[in-house]
Amino acid sequence: MHFVEAKSLLSRQNGMNLYRGCAHGCVYCDSRSACYHFTHAFEDIEVKQNAPALLEEILKKKRQRIVISTGSMSDPYQPCERELQLTRRCLELIDRYGFGASVLTKSDLVLRDVDLFERINWRAKSVLQMTLTVADDRLSRILEPNVCTSTRRYEVLKEFQARQIPTVVWMTPILPFLTDTEENLRRILDCCFDAGVKGIVCWNAGLTLREGDREYYYRALDRHFPGLSEQYRRLYGNAYELNSPNSAALIRLFHTECEQRGVLHDPDACFRYIAELPEKQPQLSLFDP
Numbered sequence: 001m002h003f004v005e006a007k008s009l010l011s012r013q014n015g016m017n018l019y020r021g022c023a024h025g026c027v028y029c030d031s032r033s034a035c036y037h038f039t040h041a042f043e044d045i046e047v048k049q050n051a052p053a054l055l056e057e058i059l060k061k062k063r064q065r066i067v068i069s070t071g072s073m074s075d076p077y078q079p080c081e082r083e084l085q086l087t088r089r090c091l092e093l094i095d096r097y098g099f100g101a102s103v104l105t106k107s108d109l110v111l112r113d114v115d116l117f118e119r120i121n122w123r124a125k126s127v128l129q130m131t132l133t134v135a136d137d138r139l140s141r142i143l144e145p146n147v148c149t150s151t152r153r154y155e156v157l158k159e160f161q162a163r164q165i166p167t168v169v170w171m172t173p174i175l176p177f178l179t180d181t182e183e184n185l186r187r188i189l190d191c192c193f194d195a196g197v198k199g200i201v202c203w204n205a206g207l208t209l210r211e212g213d214r215e216y217y218y219r220a221l222d223r224h225f226p227g228l229s230e231q232y233r234r235l236y237g238n239a240y241e242l243n244s245p246n247s248a249a250l251i252r253l254f255h256t257e258c259e260q261r262g263v264l265h266d267p268d269a270c271f272r273y274i275a276e277l278p279e280k281q282p283q284l285s286l287f288d289p
Contacts, residue, residue: 001080002040006048010058014066014275018086019074020046024106025146027220028173031073034212045078052089059097067125067277068094071104075147081109091116100125100277104170108148108156114163121165127198127274128160131170134179135187142224143175150191157195168199168270171254173207176235177228180205180244182253189257199264199273205250206243214238 009016021042022031032042040046048054055068068090070076076087087103091113094101101120103110110117110128120126130153134140137149148156160167169192174180185205192200209217218229236242244250258265264273 001045001047003047003049005050006054009048009051009054010068013069015069015072016051016055016090017073018048018051018070018076018090019078019080020048022074023079023146024075024144026106026144027217028143028175028207028213029216030208030210030213032213032216033210035210036073045074045080047080047084047086049086051086052093055090056093056097059093059099062097062099065099065124065277067100067102067127067275069102069104069274071129075105075107076103077105077107077109079146082112088113088116091120095120095123098124100127102127102129102274104129104131106131106144106147106153108152111156111159114159114165117160117165118163125166125277127166127168128157129168129170129201129274130157131172132157132188132191133171133173133175135184135191139178143178143220150188154191154195157191157197161196166198166273167195168201168264168274169197171200171202174202174205174244174250175207176242176244177231178225180246180250182246182250185250185253186257189254193257193261193263197263199270200254200258201267201270202251202254202265203267204241204243205247205254206241208240209236209242210240 021044022029023043023045081087091101095116117126132150132153134143134150137151140150157167171188221229255265264270
């Protein structure tokens with residue numbers, strides 16, 4: 001872990017990354033790709049220590065309320081967040097200035113801040129986005145070794161459901177010859193439906209690999225699934241998009257099940273929902289002093 005002074009924070013899409021790099025160790029992580037120009041080891045987390053100060057300056061000047069999102073490139077609930085509390089401090093600012101918040105994470109550490117999510121959702125809007133792509137916990141521990149299991153993430157979704165905080169699940173990537181089965185898909189969908197998710201993001205039944213990410217993924221396959229990387233190379237070469245041979249059938253099943261349950265399943269519709277901030281009149285609540 002090392003600290004830097006960031007020069008800017010929010011993207012044009014109102015997203016921020018408080019950390020750079022990740023300690024979760026997910027074998028398929030796109031953020032490892034060479035195109036992101038890391039100048040330090042991926043697991044050596046870069047901490048934007050002045051992020052709360054930058055965010056406060058931005059929020060002070062914003063004339064229109066928006067939803068601030070985090071987690072697109074680096075999970076906001078890295079292990080170091082337990083001590084540093086950058087994410088919590090930013091959520092406190094978002095709450096103080098009356099903005100909305102959305103986080104994308106795989107970590108159950110997000111439960112530490114459920115009080116803030118509840119408060120923000122009461123005053124404006126908050127959304128928990130959580131990745132859930134491997135139904136079997138034993139396989140999850142191999143593919144996502146340093147983060148809580150899928151079962152634990154389902155429990156987190158249920159806790160947010162109990163507090164009436166909306167959730168969106170990222171059911172991606174789906175790994176060819178590992179998680180591209182109807183059983184895996186149905187088990188994840190059952191968890192999503194039971195947890196009352198608002199939407200599920202899934203483009204195709206597959207994954208993307210780029211330089212840097214590809215090599216790391218194949219080394220992981222060689223360690224845990226000997227011979228599988230050779231199968232990938234024969235079938236996909238150096239392709240960017242690696243769709244499962246079962247992709248068409250799985251995606252058809254995905255859309256049909258979501259449509260029947262009234263769950264958003266078009267990615268753009270999910271993103272619109274996350275970014276939309278309803279007009280809420282200021283009101284006294286149990287959160288007010």
